[in-house]
Amino acid sequence: MLSDFKLEKEKDLTFGLNSQQTAQIYKAQSPLDYEVLSDDDELLYNEIIDLKVALDITSEFYDVCAVTIVKAAMPCGVALGRDIEDAYVKAFDCDPISSVNGVVAFSKTVDEKVASQIKKAGFCIVASPDFSSKALDILRGVEGLKIVKINTSLEEYKKLENVEIEVTPFGILVQSQDRKELDKDSFKVVSKRKPTAEEIEDAVFAWKIVKHAKSEAVVIAKDFKTLAISQGNTCRVCAIERALDYACNDSKDAILASDGIIPAIDSIFAAVQGRISLIIQTGNGEKSIISAVDKYNTVMIETGISHLKY
Structure with a gap:
């Protein structure tokens, strides 16, 4: 099946959604620029999927203080705030139980105050455009937490993907991204x-x-x-x-x-x-x-x- 596509493999992943499934990641045409700043720098299959959903939502609010929490490729808490700490507290409050082992994404720099709260929440990934030096010191001390710095601006992130692809036995389905926005004619x-x-x-x-x-x-x-x-x-x-x-x-x-x-x-x-x-x-x-x-x-x-x- 993969021979039908012109893909360049980047690397093998540890496994897919389940341990019995093999998985690989292939290079994107317009790749996201990011860095994993934690000692454990390998993103798992499910973590990549969750991270994508978290960034998809957070990028909707790239110009304000926004926080998105995702688990199993589904949002479980989203909020905007007067600052990034306020947004985090509100997002986490929506469903703190589902947030455990989830992914949390920020639209603005994570500071020391927010990092101290993330430390107690049980996330597996925290992603942000930037982290203060004190925040990094705190987060690097959290066992099992992966720290992802998103270098591509969230405004530009919205433009990276143009199509959605679904492989089926009937054929390969391709559709454009759902980017329809509200306007005066649709509101x-x-x-x-x-x-x-x-x-x-x-x-x-x-x-x-x-x-x-x-x-x-x-x-x-x-x-x-x-x-x-x-x-x-x-x-x-x-x-x-x-x-x-x-x-x-x-x-x-x-x-x-x-x-x-x-x-x-x-x-x-x-x-x-x-x-x-x-x-x-x-x-x-x-x-x-x-x-x-x-x-x-x-x-x-x-x-x-x-x-x-x-």
Whole structure:
């Protein structure tokens, strides 16, 4: 199969996702410039996958203080903050249990204060554009932690990959990257109540994250912090209910983002019970859905964009 591709092997990896699977890494056409600063400088197959997802999300917020935590190629906490420590605390708070043995990525320099908190969290990889000298001293003392310095700017990182490739027995599937952004034509407020400036900002934040979660995906967020990320579901109704269950009382006045069309009015009722203030979804102009959000004075934004990710 590999003979069908013009690939240049970089090296063999220790193993694939499982120890019985062999794995290799081949050179990319536009490779990422990075350094592993820890003594253990070999990135494993699963670590590379997790690191990619973490950087994909963090690069969405390259110009602000952002932190993304990923486990099993799925985000489990994302946040923006007034500084990088604030962003880290908020991201870790979303799901501290799932964060163990995960990958944490930063948009800005990791300093001594943040490094001291990372030391206690149990991550396997920390990635950042830079680390202070004191932060490096702390992190190098953490057993099993790999430190990855990303030299390519996160703004440029977004441009490195143009296509997604899936090898199947039917043939090799190739599609362009999902890079569709919200704009004035795709951001339509269909409810009677109009969103506040703060609600719009949180809605855009949640929408950027649900784009990278595995479908069927739902994100609940508030104050630039994920409160729940429900992903990998086979039913959107269940995805919404699970997100609301996880967020619990924190869902009050929060944003709910769905990566596809919300098909059932019951999901609107569930969101209302959770006191969600705004729903952002793909939408299709379904009148019964819009009437339901208007009845309970909830904001709904329809983007006309789906962000399905398998």
